[in-house]
Amino acid sequence: MNLVVKSKIAGLILALSIILFIGKQEFESTYAVYLFLIVMLSIGIPHGSIDHLIAFINPKARKFNNKFTFYIIYLFLIALNILFWIIDPLFGLTIFLLISCYHFGETQVIGYNSTENKILNFVIGANILLSLFLNNIENLQQILKDVVPQFSSLGLSDFDEGFFLLISVAVLMISIVNFKIKRKVLLYAEITILYMIFYHTDLLTSFAIYFGFCHSLPMLMLEYQEFKKDTFLKFYLKTLPFTILSIIFGFLLYQFNNDLLTDSNLIVFVFIVISSLTLPHVFIMNDFVKDK
Secondary structure, X not given: OOHHHHHHHHHHHHHHHHHHHHOHHHHHHHOHHHHHHHHHHHHHHHHOOOHHHHHHHOOOOOOOXXXXXXXXXXXXXXXXXXXXXXXXXXXXXXXXXXXHHHHHHHHHOOXXXXXXXXXXXXXXXXXXXXXXXXXXXXXXXXXXXXXXXXXXXXXXXXXXXXXXXXXHHHHHHHHHHHOOOOOHHHHHHHHHHHHHHHHHOOHHHHHHHHHHHHHHHHHHHHHHHHOOOOOHHXXXXXXXXXXXXXXXXXXXXXXXXXXXXXXXXXXXXXXXXXXXXXXXXXXXXXXXXXXX
16 A cells, blocks of 8 residues: 555544544634634645645656756746736636636545546546535535625535535446546545545535545655655655745735634635645646656
8 A cells, every 4th residue: 555545544533533532512612713723734735835846856747947947937827816806706716616626536536547638637536526615515615705796606515415525426327437547436535535525524624634634645755755765754844935925925915814714705705825836836837647
């Protein structure tokens, strides 16, 4: 069993422990924001903090003439995505979902199957995000009501939560039938456990668990394997400069608006930040995960 799969199993064990031993209501009211912040600062941000190294370590990666060119293109894509959100939040949300479906699906199949099947990558990612958002649809619509009122006006919250769980399972069954996957049982076992987590936890906790332990941690381990001569500590230290810059940026935003750490504002802020970082990040990781 490779390091990527082991890290996913460790994350799922932690998630199930939260559900079984702490309890949904108590965790949501007391620990959800803390879990989210700890996961983002220790795993989420660091896994994307070495794109500037990953872009040059893989001989099959797209070529940049130099790091200055890399930074210009990277920052331009981030600024472009932020502009999308400013001009039309619905368009910004749509771009985020489409990119995330492919990126999350591509990294999800690592350890279970080749990433060469682009349609499979998109379907798996869409399946996970569909389950994550629909099982928390009322919360999501409430959060986005001022940012994307068109989405919040949809009558999706009238449906029972179990209905959306069934939709997720149905999509999963269709993908099982239509795609050839090397380690199909393990992949779909993990996704099924994620369904249960999304169904039994709030949006913030669900996203923290999935993004932290089923996406960021496995990718961090995969990146670590590329730095064969480094110890994990030495490798992790390389993620700190841009992680610290992100923390400083977040602190400045908090000084500007001290309501940022409320559940609703935090999730909206994370939507915009993650979508902006994902746009350039997905191109770097698409090259990096080739043959993985």
